[in-house]
Amino acid sequence: ADPPCSSNSSRCLQVLRNYLTRTDWWFGDSYSTICPGDPSDKTFPCMNVDMQHKSIISRIFQGDSFDVNNITQLLRVRFYVPAGSYRACGRIFNVPSVSMDQDLDFSQRTVLDSWSLQKRPAITWDAIPGVLYTLVAYNVDLLQLAGLWVNIKGGDSALGY
Structure with missing residues (x-):
């Protein structure tokens, strides 16, 4: 299945x-x-x-107080990270580029290394024309705000502030 x-x-x-x-x-x-x-x-x-x-x-x-039935669509999260290198433990590590051009599937285990997670992913969704959106990235474990984008146009987090 x-x-x-x-x-x-x-x-x-x-x-x-x-x-x-x-x-x-x-x-x-x-x-x-x-x-x-x-x-x-x-x-x-x-x-x-x-x-x-x-x-x-x-x-x-x-x-x-929040009704989860108000969630009507999923975010598309994709990672594009260029090749590079970093120093750790007295060594230089060369890392290939990463292009994860598929939706993250939260129902399946997805393993991403720290190199892939160093850059902000592309986050998109189906937007209603003319509507401005707010995207909140929140760490529910430590109860910390990790990111806040406001006035997002067209369903692409890169178009917000």
């Missing part, structure tokens, strides 16, 4: 909605047993800066 997100279908949107509301997706299904809620427990398996919110959607919106 094809992965649910192989064609940006309604099935893929439903899988995304389910992922966003699952309380076991981010920290695992044994999280509440291993980490019963003691905020002083800073061991690695219990590193949750917001113990009250365990689903991705509740961490973003701090509650259950």
